[in-house]
Amino acid sequence: xxxxxxxxxxxxxxxxxxxxxxxxxxxxxxxxxxxxxxxxxxxxxxxxxxxxxxxxxxxxxxxxxxxxxxxxxxxxxxxxxxxxxxxxxxxxxxxxxxxxxxxxxxxxxxxxxxxxxxxxxxxxxxxxxxxxxxxxxxxxxxxxxxxxxxxxxxxxxxxxxxxxxxxxxxxxxxxxxxxxxxxxxxxxxxxxxxxxxxxxxxxxxxxxxxxxxxxxxxxxxxxxxxxxxxxxxxxxxxxxxxxxxxxxxxxxxxxxxxxxxxxxxxxxxxxxxxxxxxxxxxxxxxxxxxxxxxxxxxxxxxxxx
Numbered sequence: 001x002x003x004x005x006x007x008x009x010x011x012x013x014x015x016x017x018x019x020x021x022x023x024x025x026x027x028x029x030x031x032x033x034x035x036x037x038x039x040x041x042x043x044x045x046x047x048x049x050x051x052x053x054x055x056x057x058x059x060x061x062x063x064x065x066x067x068x069x070x071x072x073x074x075x076x077x078x079x080x081x082x083x084x085x086x087x088x089x090x091x092x093x094x095x096x097x098x099x100x101x102x103x104x105x106x107x108x109x110x111x112x113x114x115x116x117x118x119x120x121x122x123x124x125x126x127x128x129x130x131x132x133x134x135x136x137x138x139x140x141x142x143x144x145x146x147x148x149x150x151x152x153x154x155x156x157x158x159x160x161x162x163x164x165x166x167x168x169x170x171x172x173x174x175x176x177x178x179x180x181x182x183x184x185x186x187x188x189x190x191x192x193x194x195x196x197x198x199x200x201x202x203x204x205x206x207x208x209x210x211x212x213x214x215x216x217x218x219x220x221x222x223x224x225x226x227x228x229x230x231x232x233x234x235x236x237x238x239x240x241x242x243x244x245x246x247x248x249x250x251x252x253x254x255x256x257x258x259x260x261x262x263x264x265x266x267x268x269x270x271x272x273x274x275x276x277x278x279x280x281x282x283x284x285x286x287x288x289x290x291x292x293x294x295x296x297x298x299x300x301x302x303x304x305x
Contacts, residue, residue, distance in 0.1 A: 001027055001045050010054045012067045014082055019067055020045065021054035028082050048078075050085050059103035061115055065128045068115050070096070070103055075117065075126070091133045091193050092124055094234070107150035118148035135191045190271040190281055196232060196264045199290055207260045207291045211267060213253040215283040217245050222281060225270040226255050230262040240270075 001008075005025035012019040020027040031043040052071040054060070059070035066079040068088075074096055075089030095101055098120065105118040113129045123136040149160035200206035211226065222245045229235045239258040245251045257265075265288070271281045 001025075002047070005053070010057050010060050010069070012060050012062055012069070012078075014062065014067050014078065015080065017082055019078065019082070021060070021069065023053050023055070024051075025053050026050055026078070026085070048082075048085065052076075056103045059106050059117060061106035061108055063108045063115055063128070064110065068106065068126075070117075077128075088126060088128075088131070089133075091195075092135070095119060095122075095124065105149045116150055118150065121148065123148055123150070131195070133193065190269075192269040192271070192283060194267045194286065196266050197288065198264045199288065200263050205261055205263055208257050208262060208265055208288050209260055209291060210254055210256050210289040212285075212287040212289065213255075213269070213283060214251070214285040214287075215281065216250050217273075217281045218248050219273040219281075220246065220248055222271060222273040224253060224281075225272070226253070227268045227270070228257055228259070229266045229268070230259055231264055235266075235268055 001020070001022070002025065006023040008020055008022060010021035012021070014028075016030060018029040020029060026048045027045040028048065029042050029045050032040055033042045034040045052073065054069055055072045056070040059068070059075070061068050064080075066077050068075060068077050070076070070089075073089075074087065074093040077086045077088050078084075079086065089096075096119075101120055103117050103119055106115065108115045109125075112127070114125045114127050116123050116125045118124075125134045125136065126132075127134070151158050151160070199208055211228070213224070213226070224243045224245065226241045226243060227235050227238055229238055241255045241258070243253045243255060245253075267286060269283070273281065
């Protein structure tokens with residue numbers, strides 16, 4: 001291995017391959033290796049064509065989809081074939097810009113197709129089927145957390161919550177509600193963010209007039225804050241539109257965008273429910289009402305070029 005890429009700082013298992021992490025490189029080592037008599041050897045290390053390596057040792061976690069880890073830019077995933085690295089942490093990369101934003105614990109929850117990372121008193125969950133992130137925070141008796149640990153026992157997720165005062169509590173996740181079952185019946189705030197959605201072709205702009213959000217919620221008077229980011233910018237400077245779900249069951253939220261003309265849009269939902277415990281908030285569909293920006297060239301339907 002090239003010594004200029006630094007020393008070995010982490011290892012992971014990927015099927016029958018050992019993943020060797022350095023600060024600025026990743027190597028794969030395959031083969032049976034030597035037997036009990038010392039006969040045989042591993043194949044020569046193969047270096048992946050990536051510019052970054054491992055930044056945070058506590059972030060390494062092996063799943064059925066591959067190996068997740070944190071590089072200098074955020075959460076990455078080395079796929080099962082070991083041929084490519086996908087940057088899956090774009091939506092939460094600002095989290096790691098904060099000082100001391102280290103991954104304290106990483107756990108895979110196979111029953112939910114999720115991998116979870118504990119960072120600075122929050123849990124960031126990535127659903128690899130939906131390719132979406134959710135951040136969970138802990139309020140009331142669990143506020144001011146300094147550390148979170150996760151563990152799976154008999155297909156149930158347990159969390160060890162440690163406050164700044166070093167007082168610790170172990171809680172069990174209840175999938176039937178969006179609370180942990182012990183936090184005074186208070187629902188955790190859910191944050192859902194979409195990927196960037198192009199609304200025009202590469203030569204022009206588009207217009208997003210309204211956003212339709214369909215889903216299901218079991219708690220009356222749940223407030224959904226809808227915020228949009230435009231043209232690959234962040235959410236910091238965009239307005240928030242609040243919508244209240246007046247009844248339980250299926251819902252349809254229709255909001256007008258604060259800015260219509262754009263090239264791409266990303267949507268973030270911040271869901272806050274009252275103290276009552278109920279089924280979790282889920283989104284089944286997001287539709288955009290779009291049109292072509294006025295003044296652009298319109299081609300007849302019979303023209304295919």
